[in-house]
Amino acid sequence: MITKRNLVFLGAPGAGKGTIAQILSEKEGLVHISTGDIFRNEIKNETELGKKARHYVTTGGLVPDDLVAEMVASRLAEGDCATGFILDGFPRTLPQADLFETALEKIGRKIDLVVLFNAGEELLLKRLTARIICKQCGSNFNKIFMPPEKEGICDKCGGELYQRTDDSLETAKERLEIYNKQTAPLVGYYKEKGLLAEVDGSLGKDSTTPLVMEVVS
Ligand SMILES: [Zn+2]
Numbered sequence: 001m002i003t004k005r006n007l008v009f010l011g012a013p014g015a016g017k018g019t020i021a022q023i024l025s026e027k028e029g030l031v032h033i034s035t036g037d038i039f040r041n042e043i044k045n046e047t048e049l050g051k052k053a054r055h056y057v058t059t060g061g062l063v064p065d066d067l068v069a070e071m072v073a074s075r076l077a078e079g080d081c082a083t084g085f086i087l088d089g090f091p092r093t094l095p096q097a098d099l100f101e102t103a104l105e106k107i108g109r110k111i112d113l114v115v116l117f118n119a120g121e122e123l124l125l126k127r128l129t130a131r132i133i134c135k136q137c138g139s140n141f142n143k144i145f146m147p148p149e150k151e152g153i154c155d156k157c158g159g160e161l162y163q164r165t166d167d168s169l170e171t172a173k174e175r176l177e178i179y180n181k182q183t184a185p186l187v188g189y190y191k192e193k194g195l196l197a198e199v200d201g202s203l204g205k206d207s208t209t210p211l212v213m214e215v216v217s
Pocket residue numbers: 134135136137138139154155156157158159
């Protein structure tokens with residue numbers, strides 16, 4: 001049983017956060033939370049926050065930081081998160097991190113640990129451009145990090161796998177640039193708070209998972 005159960009996974013796109021979050025959440029009964037899922041649910045369930053968020057989403061604007069932070073905190077206040085959660089890809093900016101801390105205080109929760117996944121840029125680009133998706137069920141695979149059992153075929157439904165055009169090298173470089181500019185400052189932010197643990201995200205899931213288990217134990 002792990003002792004640190006309220007977790008934030010931090011790291012560049014392609015560093016393996018999502019994959020490890022999925023493994024760890026299944027293993028330890030933590031709720032794996034991405035902001036995309038929260039948006040979709042709140043909007044679908046027509047909550048007060050969802051209605052506000054819909055306004056921004058439908059007009060093509062970015063959902064403001066305070067609203068995102070509130071939506072995440074409200075999700076964490078739900079019963080299934082009581083024994084632990086993994087936030088995957090949030091907070092994304094310093095203002096979000098500050099607002100989120102305040103929102104967490106309001107619901108009497110706190111972050112136990114922020115796990116930073118380190119990986120070199122060359123590898124990140126390689127992984128980001130190796131993503132393949134099932135035409136039929138939308139499952140994600142990765143030619144390098146999470147290859148399907150049979151090449152070109154979805155493990156889950158047998159559908160055909162394809163590469164999205166926006167997984168081009170150019171898009172991958174842009175995503176890394178945005179990460180370095182907006183999200184990387186969170187490393188220093190959480191280090192200062194004594195909440196940061198670093199793991200090598202370059203090793204692949206079988207080697208990185210035990211490293212994560214160690215820091216959250
Ligand atoms: Zn499929």
